[in-house]
Amino acid sequence: MRHIIGREGADFVCVQETKSKELSDARCFSLWGDNKVRSMHNKGDEGSGSLLSMWNKEAFEYENHLMGTSFIIIFGHYIKSSSKCVVVNIYSPSTLNGKKSLWEDLTKVKMARHEPAWCFCGDFNAIRSRSERKGVRGRGEQTSELIGFNSFIDSTFLLDLSLVGKKFTWFKPDGTAKSRIDRVFVNEEWLQLWPMSKQYILRREVPDHCAMVVKSVEKDWGPKPFRTINAWFLERGFSRMVQDKWRSYSVQGYGLTKIKEKLKLLKSDLKSWNKDVFGNLDTTKRRIFQDLKALDCQDCLGGLVENDRLKRLELVSHLKENDKKIESLSFQKARANWFKNGDSCIRFFHSSLG
Structure with a gap:
């Protein structure tokens, strides 16, 4: 024993x-x-x-x-x-x-x-x-x-x-x-x-x-690759934030080793940014709709002042931007799913070609 x-x-x-x-x-x-x-x-x-x-x-x-x-x-x-x-x-x-x-x-x-x-x-x-x-x-x-x-x-x-x-x-x-x-x-x-x-x-x-x-027993496939979400680049200020973070990192080493350590730090910061700033797109969309609904109700009851009209235009603009992010994220997920699982109809198409 x-x-x-x-x-x-x-x-x-x-x-x-x-x-x-x-x-x-x-x-x-x-x-x-x-x-x-x-x-x-x-x-x-x-x-x-x-x-x-x-x-x-x-x-x-x-x-x-x-x-x-x-x-x-x-x-x-x-x-x-x-x-x-x-x-x-x-x-x-x-x-x-x-x-x-x-x-x-x-x-x-x-x-x-x-x-x-x-x-x-x-x-x-x-x-x-x-x-x-x-x-x-x-x-x-x-x-x-x-x-x-x-x-x-x-x-x-x-x-x-x-x-x-x-x-x-x-x-x-x-x-x-x-x-x-x-x-x-x-x-x-x-x-x-x-x-x-x-x-x-x-x-x-x-x-x-x-x-x-x-x-x-989990197989060790080595370090996980650095990945980004395409929709992040549609967020205002994202590129500038990444540049500022990258310049702020002070790491020891040479060449690729230095880049690897910086990517690890950036990955951690991106996780926090994604949670705190980028947020959940569906939740953001629901919040925008609620704000628009409140303004529309106010408009029906007695009209909107200039500041409220400007606010509504800004909300509509944010809604369009948010929809583009959702579309980009859905497209990226669909491609990843296809690469992982393939086309479920592929056997049908191959038999049709035969």
């Missing part, structure tokens, strides 16, 4: 069936590889069905926990992103009634709490489809198990993470049976925090189960 934790750089580890009534801190330090670990142990039925949850204290901050006959629920937050999350370590009973009782308990906890990101992992002793179990008899009980297990997943709004590696996670030592009873479920909020999350099935290093690792 220590080898897997070190190799994968794990921040949180869930172990099922430790077969231990008690686990000392020294033993957990040994399993983890250092003393930067905190743990929670559920001894189960005198060691049978026992569970162990361990986490890196420098990566995950514990807040509280709940413990049941077949689970440990740890509430806390991931320090690096300050994201609240919940990790549920599960070792399900083998009987159908025991599984149903576990599903009910977990559903109640999940529905009663308001934490955003949830992860359920461990040995569920259940399958979602018949293709996930080979060489095991008991068709009637399997049907009830399939229905109950899938119902639990749906009622708790859990999602099965994409699988990488082996199709099965448990193997009978003599090779006559195998199944996928170990797995990881998360909810949508978890995927919003870690959108590239997948469950990786490692090679079998213990007699019957394969270890699983959840990772969110």
Whole structure:
């Protein structure tokens, strides 16, 4: 286990069936590889069905926990992103009634709490489809198990993470049976925090189960390119603002390095300018319409003074400018969408040409 934790750089580890009534801190330090670990142990039925949850204290901050006959629920937050999350370590009973009782308990906890990101992992002793179990008899009980297990997943709004590696996670030592009873479920909020999350099935290093690792691996494509919005150039004073900002930057370096650092500073300033000055074009349009409506109502009631007439002309001018910006932005977005997704009718046109 220590080898897997070190190799994968794990921040949180869930172990099922430790077969231990008690686990000392020294033993957990040994399993983890250092003393930067905190743990929670559920001894189960005198060691049978026992569970162990361990986490890196420098990566995950514990807040509280709940413990049941077949689970440990740890509430806390991931320090690096300050994201609240919940990790549920599960070792399900083998009987159908025991599984149903576990599903009910977990559903109640999940529905009663308001934490955003949830992860359920461990040995569920259940399958979602018949293709996930080979060489095991008991068709009637399997049907009830399939229905109950899938119902639990749906009622708790859990999602099965994409699988990488082996199709099965448990193997009978003599090779006559195998199944996928170990797995990881998360909810949508978890995927919003870690959108590239997948469950990786490692090679079998213990007699019957394969270890699983959840990772969110994002490819590094290098620095993001510097982009602008064409509609910005239609804004009065935009070009002058950019020139003034560019001249104001004092950076160290030579040649392209200096330009790169200046572009980084300009990118940050443009984000602020886009929010504070350029603003939301649709919101601006609605505000102009409201001002025009107020002036028109005033004109109907008693007429407009010269200043109000000039103000109305200015509003109409701003409205035309705003519409040009919206048109430019829509055109740029349409081109970007086409480059990304292509023409949805392209197959039709190609077949017509043929």
